[in-house]
Amino acid sequence: MRPTTLCFPVNAQGQILLGRKKRGFGVSKWNGFGGKIERGETFRACAVRELYEECHLIADEAALQLVAYLDFRFPADSAYNHIGYVYFLHDWKGTVTASDEMEPCWFSASSLPYDEMWKADGIWIPMILSGRIISGTIVFGDDNDSIAHTDFSDTPGLLEQTVPDTF
Numbered sequence: 001m002r003p004t005t006l007c008f009p010v011n012a013q014g015q016i017l018l019g020r021k022k023r024g025f026g027v028s029k030w031n032g033f034g035g036k037i038e039r040g041e042t043f044r045a046c047a048v049r050e051l052y053e054e055c056h057l058i059a060d061e062a063a064l065q066l067v068a069y070l071d072f073r074f075p076a077d078s079a080y081n082h083i084g085y086v087y088f089l090h091d092w093k094g095t096v097t098a099s100d101e102m103e104p105c106w107f108s109a110s111s112l113p114y115d116e117m118w119k120a121d122g123i124w125i126p127m128i129l130s131g132r133i134i135s136g137t138i139v140f141g142d143d144n145d146s147i148a149h150t151d152f153s154d155t156p157g158l159l160e161q162t163v164p165d166t167f
Contacts, residue, residue: 009051044061044087056094063090
């Protein structure tokens with residue numbers, strides 16, 4: 001299970017920054033900013049690095065607000081299986097800029113493009129936007145896109161674990 005992160009910047013107007021993936025797995029889908037942890041990184045360090053690489057925002061690890069722990073399972077291709085922590089970010093420096101991987105755009109919480117996102121996003125993102133802190137499992141179908149099963153629970157005392165030694 002590969003450790004990953006996702007970060008959703010939220011501006012003072014309550015808009016959420018998403019990026020449309022330009023290449024790789026999930027191409028053309030809108031998503032938060034994040035990716036795979038590099039050896040020696042913490043989850044928070046990964047979130048900060050990926051945010052900068054994908055949209056050029058500079059964040060402090062302490063400013064990340066932990067909102068979810070998710071276990072993504074792809075039975076049709078286990079190479080895509082990953083776990084990850086999800087963060088909101090309300091304070092950063094820099095100007096949102098496109099990268100070779102992501103095209104960023106601000107959306108109001110009521111107009112997120114769920115029909116152009118991962119199908120499970122329409123289930124769990126509204127949960128965290130409502131203030132819930134959750135843990136959950138998302139099992140995808142044989143097409144690596146449809147949802148076979150989800151299971152979410154409220155986890156108000158959620159704490160980050162250390163990065164596994166092997167991944």
